[in-house]
Amino acid sequence: MTDHLVDARVPRDLHAFIAGLPKAELHVHHVGSASPRIVAELAARHPDSKVPTDPEALADYFTFTDFAHFIDVYLSVVDLIRTPEDVRLLTYEVARDLARQQVRYAELTITPFSSTRRGIDERAFMAAIEDARKAAEAEFGTVLRWCFDIPGEAGLESADETARLATDDRVRPEGLVSFGLGGPEIGVPRPQFKPYFDRAIAAGLHSVPHAGETTGPETVWDALTHLRAERIGHGTSSAQDPKLLAHLAEHRIALEVCPTSNIATRAVRTLDEHPIKEFAKAGIVVTINSDDPPMFGTDLNNEYAVAARLLDLDERGLADLAKNAVTASFLDEPGKARIAEEVDTYTANWLAP
Ligand SMILES: Nc1ncnc2c1ncn2[C@@H]1O[C@H](CCC(=O)c2cccc(C(=O)O)c2)[C@@H](O)[C@H]1O
Numbered sequence: 001m002t003d004h005l006v007d008a009r010v011p012r013d014l015h016a017f018i019a020g021l022p023k024a025e026l027h028v029h030h031v032g033s034a035s036p037r038i039v040a041e042l043a044a045r046h047p048d049s050k051v052p053t054d055p056e057a058l059a060d061y062f063t064f065t066d067f068a069h070f071i072d073v074y075l076s077v078v079d080l081i082r083t084p085e086d087v088r089l090l091t092y093e094v095a096r097d098l099a100r101q102q103v104r105y106a107e108l109t110i111t112p113f114s115s116t117r118r119g120i121d122e123r124a125f126m127a128a129i130e131d132a133r134k135a136a137e138a139e140f141g142t143v144l145r146w147c148f149d150i151p152g153e154a155g156l157e158s159a160d161e162t163a164r165l166a167t168d169d170r171v172r173p174e175g176l177v178s179f180g181l182g183g184p185e186i187g188v189p190r191p192q193f194k195p196y197f198d199r200a201i202a203a204g205l206h207s208v209p210h211a212g213e214t215t216g217p218e219t220v221w222d223a224l225t226h227l228r229a230e231r232i233g234h235g236t237s238s239a240q241d242p243k244l245l246a247h248l249a250e251h252r253i254a255l256e257v258c259p260t261s262n263i264a265t266r267a268v269r270t271l272d273e274h275p276i277k278e279f280a281k282a283g284i285v286v287t288i289n290s291d292d293p294p295m296f297g298t299d300l301n302n303e304y305a306v307a308a309r310l311l312d313l314d315e316r317g318l319a320d321l322a323k324n325a326v327t328a329s330f331l332d333e334p335g336k337a338r339i340a341e342e343v344d345t346y347t348a349n350w351l352a353p
């Protein structure tokens with residue numbers, strides 16, 4: 001456990017329980033998961049970059065004034081990834097960090113358009129992520145799957161390219177399970193992406209757009225209606241619309257909640273004002289996720305500790321949260337059952353006298 005992430009309001013033994021709890025992570029970005037060590041290593045490889053190489057300066061660099069500033073900084077880290085070997089190293093190290101936190105299964109959001117437009121060959125890119133996925137599963141036992149997301153602000157050209165990379169049998173990687181939409185929401189209406197989601201869904205992919213992170217509940221409705229979302233990335237503003245809350249609960253559309261991210265990007269003012277409590281009260285399937293953990297000074301274990309505090313959870317409540325993520329994942333049924341059982345066994349042993 002990283003010491004600066006220990007919230008004194010959460011009992012020490014609950015932190016320890018979380019650290020050992022088998023988990024699934026459903027909303028975490030590939031480049032946004034680069035640890036300070038990896039960012040520093042890539043920045044040192046590419047000295048023309050403005051990204052600091054010193055981890056302390058990096059903490060400052062990762063302090064955001066607003067969502068647009070966050071995206072600027074995010075893209076400066078994207079710029080550090082220039083070769084298939086950079087991609088492989090990043091992916092493998094992200095899996096290692098997940099494994100250390102007892103993450104058994106993760107759906108990693110990858111933006112292939114950002115890499116191919118920067119000149120990385122598409123087949124070499126796919127080979128690099130697949131190579132890292134297989135190595136991670138063999139060495140750490142952590143199963144990775146991919147969500148390819150459209151960087152919406154980059155326009156319909158990026159949507160078309162992402163849909164092609166996700167649906168062309170000659171290119172699409174074996175580990176791909178879903179199709180997403182990320183980046184800023186303001187000025188980037190969701191309905192325009194319908195044809196690209198239609199293509200991805202027809203090719204067997206699940207729909208998981210970001211929505212309601214930086215705009216209102218109508219964006220979440222758009223994601224449901226036009227993009228046929230099966231889960232929603234963030235969905236924070238859903239709390240403003242009781243009908244939407246009821247709809248999400250009734251149809252078991254899970255929310256991928258990332259509490260610390262929402263504070264870091266200033267989408268929500270303070271953790272105590274985070275609507276996670278309203279989501280739980282409305283009966284929505286809440287999953288806990290880390291989004292871009294090193295950029296937000298967090299990790300998945302810390303997000304579970306934050307959730308324990310905000311939702312007043314004990315060990316059983318935390319185990320239920322972990323199982324929500326397993327249920328809402330796109331893993332096959334035997335795989336889901338295996339992790340859920342592991343969660344139950346771990347919890348029973350922990351609570352045994
Ligand atoms: N909390 C988040 N909420 C939303 N998205 C998040 C979050 N965290 C990380 N992302 C990622 O940010 C990227 C943004 C990339 C982008 O907007 C863009 C615009 C113009 C050009 C290019 C380019 O590559 O040339 C890229 C998305 O791909 C998404 O995966």
Ligand SMILES: [Zn+2]
Binds near residue numbers: 233
């Ligand atoms: Zn995200």
